[in-house]
Amino acid sequence: MARPLRVSFYGTGQVATNASGILRRREDVTVLGPFGRTQREEALRGGADVVVIATTSFLAAIADDIHDAVESGSNVITTAEEAAFPWANDAPTADRLDALARSRGVTILGAGLNPGFAFDALVLTACGVVAEVESLLVERVVDLSGFGETVLRRIGVAHSADSFEEGIRAGSVTGHVGFPQSMRVVAGRLGVEIERVDRELEPIFAEAELAASSLTVRAGETAGFRQRYAAISGGRTWFDAFFIGHIAPAAIGQQPRDSITIRGPYGGINLAATPGMNPQSGSAAIVANSVRRVVGAAPGWTTVADLPPAVPV
Numbered sequence: 390m391a392r393p394l395r396v397s398f399y400g401t402g403q404v405a406t407n408a409s410g411i412l413r414r415r416e417d418v419t420v421l422g423p424f425g426r427t428q429r430e431e432a433l434r435g436g437a438d439v440v441v442i443a444t445t446s447f448l449a450a451i452a453d454d455i456h457d458a459v460e461s462g463s464n465v466i467t468t469a470e471e472a473a474f475p476w477a478n479d480a481p482t483a484d485r486l487d488a489l490a491r492s493r494g495v496t497i498l499g500a501g502l503n504p505g506f507a508f509d510a511l512v513l514t515a516c517g518v519v520a521e522v523e524s525l526l527v528e529r530v531v532d533l534s535g536f537g538e539t540v541l542r543r544i545g546v547a548h549s550a551d552s553f554e555e556g557i558r559a560g561s562v563t564g565h566v567g568f569p570q571s572m573r574v575v576a577g578r579l580g581v582e583i584e585r586v587d588r589e590l591e592p593i594f595a596e597a598e599l600a601a602s603s604l605t606v607r608a609g610e611t612a613g614f615r616q617r618y619a620a621i622s623g624g625r626t627w628f629d630a631f632f633i634g635h636i637a638p639a640a641i642g643q644q645p646r647d648s649i650t651i652r653g654p655y656g657g658i659n660l661a662a663t664p665g666m667n668p669q670s671g672s673a674a675i676v677a678n679s680v681r682r683v684v685g686a687a688p689g690w691t692t693v694a695d696l697p698p699a700v701p702v
């Protein structure tokens with residue numbers, strides 16, 4: 390049996406529920422929680438080997454939570470998309486928590502399917518069979534129907550045209566978060582300098598009423614969105630990322646899929662998965678399968694580029 394681990398979960402939503410369920414089936418893991426907002430201290434300062442923070446997407450909202458868990462001597466895995474490469478958002482905070490983790494001998498990792506796998510770890514793995522990388526194209530169509538209401542509204546579903554536009558201006562509608570982070574993880578590992586990351590985000594309106602598991606969208610409201618991120622290096626698009634998220638992809642003639650294309654002067658590769666990776670079960674598995682690789686990692690704030698693959702042990 391592997392070394393017994395205690396893993397605590399902060400957040401009682403989908404990811405925490407699903408990932409803790411996976412770990413409960415492992416004999417060598419004791420699961421604590423999932424804990425809600427009123428049990429913050431117990432979740433973060435309970436002395437677990439690993440604290441999983443699965444609450445929000447944003448570094449600013451979880452920085453204090455990471456701090457408290459790390460200060461208490463726990464490794465941290467968080468699903469906050471911005472944590473996949475926190476230097477893209479707030480380098481001073483990232484450096485401060487990185488230094489604290491080093492001083493406590495523990496590791497922080499932003500983990501999940503996207504970011505954390507589809508647009509970064511898997512891309513880097515695929516680069517292994519290409520002699521030289523010229524450019525990258527990653528496309529993903531995701532069925533959003535299993536997401537919770539809070540996440541759906543924040544990423545841009547169930548809005549009128551006006552509230553979508555206003556939400557983007559105000560920052561309350563974000564689209565899917567994490568593409569610049571994935572791009573910087575890949576760029577860092579390949580030694581590429583990114584000059585800037587451009588974003589396009591456009592709504593997709595429902596033509597008829599459509600139901601997701603957590604809400605219903607009326608005709609004329611947003612049922613999804615198209616997103617493109619382009620990382621510019623050397624004055625050209627080096628990494629192109631396309632994402633369509635929709636609560637009923639078939640209604641717009643799409644089906645969930647993942648595709649990674651790597652182009653190079655000496656040949657490239659295309660990896661395609663149809664149907665694409667499931668956002669709920671995939672993210673939960675990656676989180677659960679990251680527990681041991683985080684415990685075994687060098688101290689500090691790490692990224693998936695510096696870790697071995699996540700595997701179910």
Ligand SMILES: NC(=O)c1ccc[n+]([C@@H]2O[C@H](COP(=O)([O-])OP(=O)(O)OC[C@H]3O[C@@H](n4cnc5c(N)ncnc54)[C@H](OP(=O)(O)O)[C@@H]3O)[C@@H](O)[C@H]2O)c1
Pocket residue numbers: 399400401402403404405425426443444445446447450468469470500501502503504505537538539540567672
């Ligand atoms: N990297 C990835 O691939 C990946 C994958 C999956 C999810 N995520 C992200 O991870 C986060 C959690 O996902 P989910 O699907 O589990 O969401 P969810 O079902 O909405 O659950 C979120 C949980 O966190 C709690 N929470 C929200 N904000 C909080 C805060 N500021 N402080 C303390 N607790 C807070 C919620 O409590 P209440 O119910 O009281 O609000 C709820 O228990 C989301 O931001 C999502 O975008 C990332």
